[in-house]
Amino acid sequence: MAAGGSLHRRFQPGARGSWYASPVYGLMRLSGPAPQQLEVVPPDPWPGDATTGQELLNNIFRFAGQSIPGELPPWLAADASAAWLAEMHGFDWLRHLRATGGDAARRQARVLVSLWVDQFGKRWHPVAWAPDVAAARVAAWIGQHDFFLASADDELRARVLDSLARQVRHLGRVVPGRLKGEALLLGLKGLTYGSLCLPGLMPLAERARSALTQELPRQVLPDGGHVEHSPARQLAVLRHLIDLRGCYRAARVEVPEPLQHAIDRMTPTLRFFRHGDGGLALFNGSQEGEPVMLDTVLGQADARGRPLKSIPHVGFERLTAGRTCILLDAGVPPPPGLDTHAHAGSLSFEMSVGRERLVVNCGSHPSDAGRWRTALAATAAHSTVTVADTNSAAVLEEGGLGRRPRKVEAVRADVPGGQLVDCAHDGYQETHGLLHRRRLYLAESGEDLRGEDTLEGAGGRDFAVRFHLHPGVQVAPLDHEPAVMLRLPSGHLWKVRAAGGDIDVMDSIYLGSGTEPRRSCQLVIRGVTQSGKTTVKWAFRREGTDLET
Secondary structure (H helix, E strand, O other): OOOOOOOOHHHOOOOOHHHHHOHHHHHHHOOOOOOOOOOOOOOOOOOOOHHHHHHHHOOEEEEOOEEEEOOOOOOOOOOOOHHHHHHHHHOOOHHHHHHHOOHHHHHHHHHHHHHHHHHHOOOOOOOOOOHHHHHHHHHHHHHOHHHHOOOOOHHHHHHHHHHHHHHHHHHHHHOOOOOOHHHHHHHHHHHHHHHHHOOOOHHHHHHHHHHHHHHHHHHEOOOOOEOOOOHHHHHHHHHHHHHHHHHHHHOOOOOOHHHHHHHHHHHHHHHHOEOOOOOEOOOOOOOOOOHHHHHHHHHHHOOOOOOOOEEOOOOEEEEEEOOEEEEEEOOOOOOOOOOOOOOOOOOOEEEEEOOEEEEEOOEOOOOOOHHHHHHHOOHHHOOOEEEOOEOOOOEOOOOOEOOOOOOEEEEEEEEOOEEEEEEEEOOOHHHHOEEEEEEEEEEOOOOEEEEEEEEEEOOOOEEEEEEEEOOOOEEEEOOOOOEEEEEOOOOEEEEEEEEOOOEEEEEEEEEOOOOOOEEEEEEEEEEEOOOEEEEEEEEEEEEEEOOOO
């Protein structure tokens, strides 16, 4: 529950919650001179969605996979997920009202901000004032200043600016605190925005700068990947860093050197995670995302660099040849505390041909919690090997992983006629006494992908090799041979063969975007391990084009 009962774990304030909630804290620690205006308004280049903006005009609040209506904003709706509450109170959705345009959208933005200030502006609340949520709101109110506040009446401007100053002073006391990963960078972004854009808070800007300089080398790994090992987090963090750089430049303050270096390194790695259709690969809590937003982030980054072939510190490999792109998860899961969005998808891969996705993982739900997380973070929701219907890492419903692979290795080589990746993980060693080894070979034509999955160790264990297919792919078993034919929307045909087990066609789902899963199919090769080594070989080969379509 969000109100009237126990709080989501995400919003537990810890031992100091009662102090923050006391009148003394608000009066003595958050009070101060009320700013009369912003000294700096950073640029906000990010596109909004006019459809979402129209829903907001109609008092429909659709965030994180939930739609909750209310004539009065349901700030603490009892049935809201933690992710919905965070988005609702974060106000990044102001950009959607801006995209709708017109005076009605501007008035609605003012009404919603005013109502929030009335209820929460001077009184701490564990949901509304959670550090990363408050930081998102500070950045949103400042970034959208010219849209909703610049022409507002003096009374509203004074109330909003006073509330902003209080929130920034609070951030100065609680950041970094318990924040980690993207949430910590968001906290530092809000503190930087507030301290550079509001008068009289420059000491907090120096603290934020120092913390950011120390934190970036921990979060942005040498290969440019983000420590949470998620394409979606890669995008979000790069956007935060571009915003930070824009704020420093607008304030005419020198951009910290580690910040620019992080942007330069993260940009090619974001390109690494894109398929030919412009969307992201579906690993570790990611959806495809909006290509327009991805293009905007990459353009704003202003950092050159082609997609990398390998990002070993994060643990992914990319094979490209002809029109085919293979993305493979070949690294250890992110460490505890940074694994909130991690999936049990070790050695899973995705395959696209041109702008069409062929082999996929099942994706994720925007809420990334509860039964959706349990189902979509499971190993069986990924294009990899599952042993005895068990996850290769223990998926925690509230986020994160328990038991996990301790060792994941990958060796990449250019071989005659193509590229080869040989990888392995020990996620089934503790539970079933098995090591999973996977070899992928992509021919230089891009029209021949060969795989080999080997389970080494104990016998008598059921296993399944799964290939989830994009909903646009049609599947036709072949009567005259143990194979299936796959037809892409363009009419291109691919034949799939296997040795070491029969291929079955089963139902699957795909949640690459939005909140409603789409029906799809998966190819499944089942078997039972023999003591020692058990190997299944398979191949995807291009067979031409269906000329009748």
